Amino acid sequence: MTKIAKERAENVFTDFKAAYTPQQALVEANRCLFCADAPCIQACPTGIEIPQFIRKIATGNVKGSARTIFDSNILGMSCARVCPVEVLCVGKCVYNEMGVPPIQIGKLQRYSTDHAFAEGWRFFEAAPDSGKSVGLVGAGPASLAAAHELRRHGHACTIYDKRDVTGGLNTTGVAPYKMKADRSEDEVEWVLGIGGIEVRTGVEVGRDVTWGELLQAHDALFVGVGLGPDTRLDVPGADLSGIHGAVEAIERVKLGTVDLSGVEHAVVVGGGNTAIDAVRELRGLGVADVTMLYRGTEPGMSGYAHEWSAAKDEGVRARWQTQPVAFEGQGRVQSIRCVRLDQAKQPIAGSEHEVPAELVLLAIGQSKLEALLLGLGVTFERGRVVVDEHQATARPGVYAGGDCANGGKEVVNAAAEGKRAALAIHEYIVRVT
Amino acid sequence: MPDLSTNCAGIRSPNPFWLASAPPANSGAQIQRAFDHGWGGAVWKTLGVPIQNVSSRFGAVDVRGTKAVGFNNIELITDRSLEVNFREIYETKKKYPKHAVVVSLMVETRQEWKDIIKRSIDAGADGLELNFGCPHGMCERGMGSAVGQEPKVNQEITSWAVEYSSVPVLVKLTPNVGDIVPHGLAAQRGGAHGVALINTIKSIIGVDIDRMVPMPRVGGQSTNGGYCGSAVKPIALHMVAQLARSSEFEIPISGIGGVANWRDAVEFILLGSSSVQVCTEVMLRGYRIVEDMIEGLTEYMSSHGFDTIDQMVGKAVSGYSEWGDLDLNYETVAKIDAQACIGCQLCVVACHDGAHQCIHPNPQGGPSGSRVPIVDESECVGCNLCQIVCPVPGCITMEEVDNGFTPGTWNQHMAGEAALRPKKGAH
Structure with missing residues (x-):
């Protein structure tokens, strides 16, 4: 495993949601009503016993609080920071029904899980060696959650990743005002602390190893390869320099340094959460004029309203119902020729106009890794690996989870799917092999 | 505008809110400041032979993030010289002639009582309060609750005080007894003009679970203290009401114990107190709380048609009866406002x-359906627990059910005079 660089562009960011002090955590924890059959739990993909972990903070049992969180979700530390709690647990807090500010569940979860990391508390031990082994492809949240759970059942695990960093999008893609790459690496190490998980980085399926060899080497496989590269925009001028995929650009901010000299106007094309992350990050990195350019309307955007609201507060502008038709410039992009769209997303005649942009990030989706997985014997639907409710693919012994199976959701979904797959793999291994 | 002026056992004050004999009433400067904030009276922190206090004197019980729901102390009576105290009483009374300055006293011998009463009255005391209640420290020396727990001693010392005093005498009673009534009656027989209750309750406020020593910790040891604050109000209300409804007990009551706001004060008055005394809430929030107490009480009196405090005193006493006289056929069920x-x-x-x-x-x-619970009214016993835990005011109401039964109490039932409705939830 390679440690990430110390000097990274993301270092200029501070936490958007500051960590709680003990006093703040106590006040907030004591507000929790301790609901029965709580809606916040139902809203959590990993089903964390939220009222219990909060009550434990209130009584000073922070260790027990962290245990409760990790018992449901071993990635509880990163989820506390990156979860869209506004639309999950916090959004379902019953206080919303009363017009009272909801419990800040994410911040309380961060409080307990940060404590666990700082104190070095460990809660789980691997079961005695089962003699079985599982290969997990992709070192992101889904595989990490799966591997940890598999170790609790005694199965040997090997995680393969083509990159030299681990943690997947938690390391390379999370907005730095939520979590930085080194914190993601801390989490990977913490998860691996259970022992018995071998991580082989720089190993790419198809180049360094074949699916057949992996199937041969392991009793079961878990596929958590995520999504492919950013989708490109097929318009004239798309090859000019200064035009990048948003996921790729964010990765550079996360892992290295970026040169934004000469960039006064930046445009991010898209209306999803990656687009919102990209505009906020560009603002944070000091670009004066950052515009989100989206072909739909503001209420119709797929990005979270609370994230967009924060972006607006930070000075980001938007051009709604607008679509690029060409990039213009000499060698380097200088402007985008755009057209306005009507309600049916059809170009409005005579609406062409120029939008200045020395930097363009494309956040219009990521490609699927269907090609990579051909030959594995799994089936696809709209590019996603088809899985059942236990994350099992069409091929016995092969399971999948995370973005490659769900099409691109949250870390918490990947964590839930990884764990669910691990339990199914355990059943499978015990039953079949 | 209702008249808040108060006459408790002949002690007059502009309103019924008095500082109790305690740290907030330790000195002239404090009491004068309290009067400026609006307090109607003060019972001066107990005078006697000045004592030496310990470091670490108070402890508190916090509940689900709310600080000091209950409170206790192991402080003793005044540690200031009598000369200083009497001079300050004189000065205070001179500056605030219309406010009530009651002096709390605790000494041992008859001669000491005679002397200290004379000096108190010479200093200008409007009344005396005999401290027969302190449950820690002083009782080990044969004073405080050691007196209050023995009706004969109580009566005798009270009679001394009444004999020597030209101003009203209140006896402050200890709650550390099985039944308060004999103790109130002892004070009455001794000639007391009124009683004040409750003093603090013997307590250990908590344990330092790391050092394994009770709290408040004085070095490696602690001792039992006196419990007070909001948590003790129900005990105090009961004892006040016990005396108020006793047919033999006839003298006025100054109510004490967990009075933190005007609502608490109204409760004490309705159960028979003609003044209320406050300590803990002042210790926690300062004299300024009295502003809301005065406003709230005034507003309450207006809205409930009371012109004077006297009209309010004891209005809820007749509603306090024995269990055996409760109507067993009265039935309520919980209703949830969806x-x-x-x-x-x-x-x-x-x-x-x-x-x-x-x-x-x-x-x-x-997950997507209604989370409004369903009450099975055929099983609901009308216990109120749901209403107590519900965080939404007014959401759960306990509504009366007309079950067709005429009222019937246990006592009537045992006398063969009442039919009882079938029991609910008893299977």
Whole structure:
């Protein structure tokens, strides 16, 4: 495993949601009503016993609080920071029904899980060696959650990743005002602390190893390869320099340094959460004029309203119902020729106009890794690996989870799917092999 | 505008709010400041032979984030010289002639009582309060609650004080007894003009679970203290009401014990107190709380048609009866306002785990369905627990059911005079 660089562009960011002090955590924890059959739990993909972990903070049992969180979700530390709690647990807090500010569940979860990391508390031990082994492809949240759970059942695990960093999008893609790459690496190490998980980085399926060899080497496989590269925009001028995929650009901010000299106007094309992350990050990195350019309307955007609201507060502008038709410039992009769209997303005649942009990030989706997985014997639907409710693919012994199976959701979904797959793999291994 | 002026056992004050004999009433400067804030009277911190106090004197009980719901202390009577105290009483009385300055006293011998009473009255005391209640420290020396727990001693010392005093004498009673009535009657027989209650309750406020020593910790040791604050109000209300409804007990009551706001004060007055004394809430929040107490009481009196405090005193006493005289045929059931309900289901778990298993999750519930619980009224015993745990004011109401039975008490039933409705939830 390679440690990430110390000097990274993301270092200029501070936490958007500051960590709680003990006093703040106590006040907030004591507000929790301790609901029965709580809606916040139902809203959590990993089903964390939220009222219990909060009550434990209130009584000073922070260790027990962290245990409760990790018992449901071993990635509880990163989820506390990156979860869209506004639309999950916090959004379902019953206080919303009363017009009272909801419990800040994410911040309380961060409080307990940060404590666990700082104190070095460990809660789980691997079961005695089962003699079985599982290969997990992709070192992101889904595989990490799966591997940890598999170790609790005694199965040997090997995680393969083509990159030299681990943690997947938690390391390379999370907005730095939520979590930085080194914190993601801390989490990977913490998860691996259970022992018995071998991580082989720089190993790419198809180049360094074949699916057949992996199937041969392991009793079961878990596929958590995520999504492919950013989708490109097929318009004239798309090859000019200064035009990048948003996921790729964010990765550079996360892992290295970026040169934004000469960039006064930046445009991010898209209306999803990656687009919102990209505009906020560009603002944070000091670009004066950052515009989100989206072909739909503001209420119709797929990005979270609370994230967009924060972006607006930070000075980001938007051009709604607008679509690029060409990039213009000499060698380097200088402007985008755009057209306005009507309600049916059809170009409005005579609406062409120029939008200045020395930097363009494309956040219009990521490609699927269907090609990579051909030959594995799994089936696809709209590019996603088809899985059942236990994350099992069409091929016995092969399971999948995370973005490659769900099409691109949250870390918490990947964590839930990884764990669910691990339990199914355990059943499978015990039953079949 | 209602008249808040108060006459408790002949001690007059502009309103019924007095500082209790305690740290907030330790000195002239403090009491004068309190009067400036609006307090109607003060009972001067107990005078006697000055003592030496310990470091670490107070402790508190916090409940779910709320600080100091209960409080205790191991402080003793005044540690300042009598000369200083009497001079300050004189000065205070001179500056505030219309406010009540009552002097709390605790000494041992008859001669000491005679001397200290004379000096108090010479200094200008409007009344005396005999401290027969302090449950820590002083009782080990044969004073305080050691007196209050022995009706004969209580009566005798009271009679001395009454003999020597030209101003009204209140006897401050200890709650550390099985039944308060004999002790109130002892004070009455001794000639007391009124009683004040309750003093603090013997208590250990908590244990330092790391050092394994009770609190408040004085080095490696602690001692039992006197419990007070909001948590003790129910005990105080009961004892006040016990005396107020006793047919033999006839003298006025100054109510003490967990009075933190005007609502508490109204409760004490309705159960028979003609003044109320406050300590803990002042220790926690300062003299300024009296502003709201005066406003709240005034507003309450206006809205309930009272012109004077006297009209209010004891208005709830007749509503306090024996269990055997309660109407067993009176029936209520819980009703949940579906619009107000926020779906926390605290009532469900409370009813299931702590009551009679009659409130259930909505059968049309589930993640997207209604979370408004269902009350099985045929099983609901009307216990109030759901209403108590519900975080939404007014969401759960306990509504009376007309079950067709005429009122019938246990006592009537045992005399063969009443038919009782069938029991609910008893299977």
